[in-house]
Structures are given as C-alpha cells and as structure tokens.
Amino acid sequence: MLRIDDLSAWYGEAQVLRGVSLEIAAGEVVTLCGRNGAGKTTLLRCVMGLHPGQRGTVELAGRTLSGQPAHRRARAGLGWVPDDRGCYATLTVAETLSLPPVVGPSPWSLEQVYDAFPHLHARRNAPSTTLSGGEQQMLALARVLRMGARLLLCDEPTEGLSPLLVAQVGDILRQAKQHGVAVLLVEQNLHFATTVADRHHLLAEGRVVESLENSEVAAREKDLLAYLGI
Amino acid sequence: MVNFLQHTFNGLVGGAFLALLALGLAVIFGMLRVVNFAHGAIYMLGAFGAYVLLTEVGLSFWWALLVMPIALALFGMALERLLVARLARLDPLYNFLLTFGLTLILQDAVKSRYGVQSSPYDAPAILSGTLDLGAFDFPAYRVFVLVMAVAVCVGVWWLLSRTRVGMVVRAATERPELSTALGIDVGRWVTPVFGFGIGLAGLAGVLAAPIRAVNPLMGADLIIVVFAVVVIGGLGSIFGSVAAGFAIGLVQAWVQALGEDWALLSQVLVFLVMAGVLLWRPAGLFGREEAPA
Numbered sequence: 001m002l003r004i005d006d007l008s009a010w011y012g013e014a015q016v017l018r019g020v021s022l023e024i025a026a027g028e029v030v031t032l033c034g035r036n037g038a039g040k041t042t043l044l045r046c047v048m049g050l051h052p053g054q055r056g057t058v059e060l061a062g063r064t065l066s067g068q069p070a071h072r073r074a075r076a077g078l079g080w081v082p083d084d085r086g087c088y089a090t091l092t093v094a095e096t097l098s099l100p101p102v103v104g105p106s107p108w109s110l111e112q113v114y115d116a117f118p119h120l121h122a123r124r125n126a127p128s129t130t131l132s133g134g135e136q137q138m139l140a141l142a143r144v145l146r147m148g149a150r151l152l153l154c155d156e157p158t159e160g161l162s163p164l165l166v167a168q169v170g171d172i173l174r175q176a177k178q179h180g181v182a183v184l185l186v187e188q189n190l191h192f193a194t195t196v197a198d199r200h201h202l203l204a205e206g207r208v209v210e211s212l213e214n215s216e217v218a219a220r221e222k223d224l225l226a227y228l229g230i
Numbered sequence: 231m232v233n234f235l236q237h238t239f240n241g242l243v244g245g246a247f248l249a250l251l252a253l254g255l256a257v258i259f260g261m262l263r264v265v266n267f268a269h270g271a272i273y274m275l276g277a278f279g280a281y282v283l284l285t286e287v288g289l290s291f292w293w294a295l296l297v298m299p300i301a302l303a304l305f306g307m308a309l310e311r312l313l314v315a316r317l318a319r320l321d322p323l324y325n326f327l328l329t330f331g332l333t334l335i336l337q338d339a340v341k342s343r344y345g346v347q348s349s350p351y352d353a354p355a356i357l358s359g360t361l362d363l364g365a366f367d368f369p370a371y372r373v374f375v376l377v378m379a380v381a382v383c384v385g386v387w388w389l390l391s392r393t394r395v396g397m398v399v400r401a402a403t404e405r406p407e408l409s410t411a412l413g414i415d416v417g418r419w420v421t422p423v424f425g426f427g428i429g430l431a432g433l434a435g436v437l438a439a440p441i442r443a444v445n446p447l448m449g450a451d452l453i454i455v456v457f458a459v460v461v462i463g464g465l466g467s468i469f470g471s472v473a474a475g476f477a478i479g480l481v482q483a484w485v486q487a488l489g490e491d492w493a494l495l496s497q498v499l500v501f502l503v504m505a506g507v508l509l510w511r512p513a514g515l516f517g518r519e520e521a522p523a
Contacts, residue, residue: 048411074413086408089518090400099401100412147413 001026001182002047002151007056009039009046009206016042018206019056024151029173029183031193034203035229040186041083043203044153047184048080049073060151075103079149083156083186085136086143087128093120096128097143104148106179113142116172134165141172151182158189170196190217190224202227235365237487238480243372243441245479246379247434251456252463252471253386254430260403260466261423263322264314267329269431270453271336272302276435277444278340281349291354291440299433306428310421333450341446353440375437382433383472390468399423403466458504464517474515478503 002024009017016039024030032040045051047058049070058065065073074080088096097113097120114121117138123131128139137157144152154173158166166189173183173196187193193200194217202210202224217224251269258266279301280294289297309332317324352358353371360367390396401409402416410416435449442448459478463470478500485496507515 050407050411069415070407070410071413071415074411078411080408080411082408082411086405086412088401088404088408090404091397095397099397099409099414103413143412 001028001061002184003057003059004043004047005057005059007043007046007054007058009042009051009055010053011042012053016206017046017054020203020206020208022201022208022211024182024184026150026182027177027180028199029177029185029197031185031187031197031200032203033187033190033193033200033224033228038203039206040203041155044155044184044186047073048078048153074147074149075101077103077148077150079144079147079152079181081140081144081152081154081157083159085133085140087131087136087139089127089129091128092125093128093131093139094124096139097146100143100147102146102148104150107148108142108145110146113146117142134161137161137165137169138172141169145172145176145181149181151184152176153184155186156188157185158187158192166192188228190221190228194218232366233487237483239368239372239376241480241483242476243376243479244483245476246376247438247442247452247475248456248459248479249383249472249475250379250430250434250437251452252459252475253383253468254427254434255456255460256463256466256468256471257386257430258424258427259460260468261399262310262314262318262325262420264318264325264329264424265322265457266427267326267453268332268336269329269428269456270449270451271333272306272428272431272449273435273438273452274340274446274449275336276302276432277351277439277442277448278344278349278435278446279432280436280439281351281444284351285349291436294436294439295433298436299429302432302435303425303429307421307425309428310424314424315420337446337450344446346445346447348443348445351439351444371440375441378437379434382430386430386468387472455500458500461514462500462504462507464511464514467514467516467518470514470516 004023005021007017007020008015020043022030032043034040042051046054049065049068056066060076060078063076065076080086091099097110119135120139120142123135128136131139141157157169161169170192177183185193185197194214198214200212200214200217201208202212251273255266255269258264276298279298280291283289283294283297284291313328314325317328357371357374359370361370361373390400398414399419402414402419406416438448455478459474460471462478463474481503482496482499485492485499
C-alpha cells in the first residue's frame with residue numbers, strides 16, 4: 001500500500017531523516033517508535049507532503065506521491081490524524097467531519113460514524129475545539145474513516161488519553177485494519193503499540209535502526225523501554 | 231427624541247460604509263494574511279467608476295451598482311495573481327508596501343485625469359425623495375444604502391456559515407496547512423476571496439457616490455478609520471468587523487450630535503476606542519489570539 005524509499009529530510013541545514021525506507025501492506029499497522037527528536041513526526045509530515053525540504057520516493061498503491069502537494073496526496077487516499085488532533089474553532093463537529101472529500105472505495109457514512117461515536121452526535125453542532133481531548137481524538141479518527149482513506153498517518157493518537165479511551169482508539173484502529181486500511185502510527189506507548197500493530201520500526205537520529213515483529217517486542221520489552229528512555 | 235433617532239439613523243448609514251469596507255478587509259486578511267492598504271483606493275475607484283459610467287458612457291446608477299463591483303473584483307483577482315501572490319511567501323510587510331504603493335498610483339492616476347475637486351453625482355430619481363417612517367422623514371437613498379449594506383453583510387454571513395464553500399473558506403482561513411492535509415486545495419480559494427473582498431470595497435464606493443464627495447482622496451481619509459474598525463472588531467473576524475463598523479458609525483454620529491465643540495472628538499474617538507480595546511483585549515473584541523506557530 002505505502003512504499004517509502006530512501007527518504008531524507010532537512011530543517012534548513014540540519015538533516016533530520018537519513019535515507020528511511022519502509023513498506024506497509026494493506027490492512028497492516030506499522031508503528032514508528034523512538035525518542036523525541038528522532039524524526040517520527042517529520043517522517044509523517046514528509047509522507048503527507050507538508051515538509052518542503054525532502055528527497056526520496058513515496059508511493060501509495062503504486063502511484064508516486066513525491067512532489068505532489070498535500071491536498072493531492074489526501075485525495076490519493078492519505079488520512080491525516082495530526083498530534084494536535086486537527087480541530088477547528090470556526091467549524092462545528094459535523095462540519096469538521098464533512099470537510100474532507102471522500103477519497104477511497106469504502107468510506108464510512110455519517111450514520112456509521114455517529115453510531116460508533118455517539119458523543120460526536122450529541123455535540124455535532126458545537127465548535128470542534130470545544131470537545132474534550134478524547135472526543136477531539138475520536139473526531140480526528142472518525143474524519144479520516146469518513147474520507148475512506150486507504151492509509152492513516154496517526155501521530156500519537158493515545159497521548160494524554162485515559163486508559164478507557166486508549167482502548168477505544170485501539171478498537172477503531174483494529175476495525176479500520178479489518179477493512180484493509182493501512183496505518184502508519186507514531187506511538188510512545190509501547191504496550192498500546194503491541195495491541196494494534198503488526199510491525200515496529202525503531203527510529204534514531206533519522207534512521208531506522210531496528211525493525212521488529214510484534215512477537216519480538218514482548219520478549220525485549222525492558223530493553224526497548226530503556227532504549228526509548230521511558 | 232426625534233433628533234436622537236435622526237442621529238442614530240445617520241450613524242447607522244455612516245457605519246454601513248465602515249462595515250462594508252471592514253468586511254472586505256477582514257475577508258482578505260483572514261485568507262491571505264494581507265492587510266490591503268489599497269482598500270480605500272478601490273472604494274474611491276468604485277465611486278469614480280460610477281461617475282465615469284454616467285458621464286462618459288451614459289450608464290445609470292443601477293448599472294454602476296452591478297458593473298463596478300464585478301469589474302473591480304476581476305481587477306482584484308488579476309492583482310492577486312500578478313502581484314500579491316508573488317510576495318505571499320515574504321514578510322507581510324512587502325504586501326503592505328505593495329498595496330500602499332498601488333494606492334498612491336491609483337489616486338494620482340485619477341487625480342491627473344479628473345483633478346482634486348469633487349465630482350457631482352446624483353442619487354437615482356426614484357430614491358431622491360424621503361420616506362415617511364413615522365418619527366421623521368428619512369432620505370430614501372440613505373435608507374436604501376442601509377438596507378443594501380445590511381443585506382450584503384447578512385448575505386456574506388449566510389455564505390460563510392451555511393454553505394459548503396463558506397465552510398471550506400473558514401477551514402482554509404483558520405488552519406491552512408491542516409486543511410490542505412485534509413484534501414482542501416487552499417490555494418484555489420485565495421484569488422476568488424481576494425477578488426470578493428475587493429468587490430465589496432467597489433460596492434461601497436458606488437453606494438457612496440451620491441452622498442459622499444467623489445474625489446481622488448475620498449478613500450484615503452476613510453481607510454484609516456476602517457483599519458481602526460477592523461482592529462477593534464478583531465483582525466480577521468468577519469462578525470467583529472461588521473459589528474464594530476456599525477458601532478463606530480453610531481458612536482461617531484452621537485458625539486457629532488453634541489455640537490460643534492465635539493467635532494474634533496468625533497474624529498479621534500475611533501482611535502481612542504481602538505487604543506482602549508487593544509489594552510483590554512489585544513486580539514480585538516471578537517478576534518482570536520493567533521495560535522503559536
């Protein structure tokens with residue numbers, strides 16, 4: 001579904017990504033782990049086309065995205081779930097849901113979204129920034145599902161959420177996965193990552209230093225936690 | 231009491247021009263982050279265009295009301311494509327200087343052809359009388375101006391808040407980068423929004439022609455007050471700029487009504503209010519603090 005080949009990125013003179021290559025198949029959830037500053041968010045921004053200083057190839061379902069502006073990449077099937085949850089003060093919850101165009105073959109209908117997230121239905125006419133943190137996260141996820149995005153780019157969707165809500169985020173991601181949606185997930189919560197992901201890439205100083213199957217993570221959990229500095 | 235009503239009415243009419251101009255500035259600033267200094271010159275072109283259409287082409291006020299806003303909106307779109315867009319990536323100061331320079335060019339171009347004295351322009355015959363609305367006789371043309379301005383403001387509000395186009399423009403205005411990542415082609419909306427704001431200034435100019443002195447500097451005097459209005463309402467706030475426009479118009483008229491001695495105060499009042507509002511709420515009455523980048 002997604003193929004990243006030899007991707008490098010710079011902030012001015014400083015290189016933050018150094019030749020990252022990875023692939024994600026349809027229905028696969030892959031995490032990026034690493035300390036702050038390892039380049040995880042920059043990698044997501046590069047795939048989305050929001051980071052101007054980048055070199056390398058990004059392909060979605062065989063179509064090259066490199067050089068395309070972000071709105072074209074979204075229309076090609078990328079679902080953007082940013083770390084700030086991407087809410088608008090000037091748009092209601094209902095408007096925030098219907099803002100992006102439908103881009104994929106199997107979008108959720110508004111009814112499906114409201115069935116799965118009754119809180120969003122109850123607050124549908126409120127400005128989306130007035131939702132609680134957890135509701136904002138659900139809104140960000142519901143929005144890309146309604147687009148029918150083929151690949152979700154999720155930046156720390158569980159950050160700051162209660163265990164109950166973290167579990168709910170997990171349910172949503174697993175549900176998307178069952179429908180063949182691929183996910184590239186930036187995640188600090190290693191335990192959560194193992195409950196949803198198939199594979200994990202460890203990022204350090206802009207490089208993929210290690211790639212692990214889910215089963216390997218449990219065996220080396222202590223080791224990895226120490227490495228991540230958590 | 232009748233006097234008070236009359237001053238209130240005149241204040242609303244004065245406020246209508248401030249509101250229309252501030253609305254255009256706010257729409258443009260929201261989308262482009264450009265403070266369009268040329269807004270006053272466009273207003274002047276709207277009024278002068280109406281005058282020229284009448285005297286040299288023989289087109290009536292009603293034609294001018296239709297033609298000038300559209301023509302100026304197209305002019306604004308060309309301006310955005312050819313000049314403003316080139317400076318968009320630089321410090322906002324560059325576009326401020328560009329539109330300031332443009333103001334001087336437009337003013338002097340009109341001045342060199344038509345001189346500095348005011349050109350007479352009559353209200354259309356059908357609106358030349360007065361309307362008896364109970365308390366006193368309202369000049370029909372001014373009632374028309376007020377109704378038009380309110381209708382346009384409500385129309386723009388409806389467009390922005392109730393249509394898909396408006397929703398996209400709001401999203402693109404508030405968070406351009408996020409909106410592109412959600413599949414919105416933000417760049418596509420920049421030129422039409424700029425043209426729309428310019429068209430509103432042109433409309434205000436045509437409406438002003440029969441009741442304000444039509445001369446090359448008519449916009450230069452007004453635009454400074456409009457900037458203060460926009461700041462009071464909150465830079466980029468559509469509702470704030472319209473509300474502040476009518477409010478400042480009202481307050482100016484009431485202070486003027488106190489007599490000759492208060493004339494000076496009514497001139498500087500808007501700036502005193504602006505200073506006060508800025509001290510109290512730096513983002514303006516209805517403005518939102520800019521999110522840290």
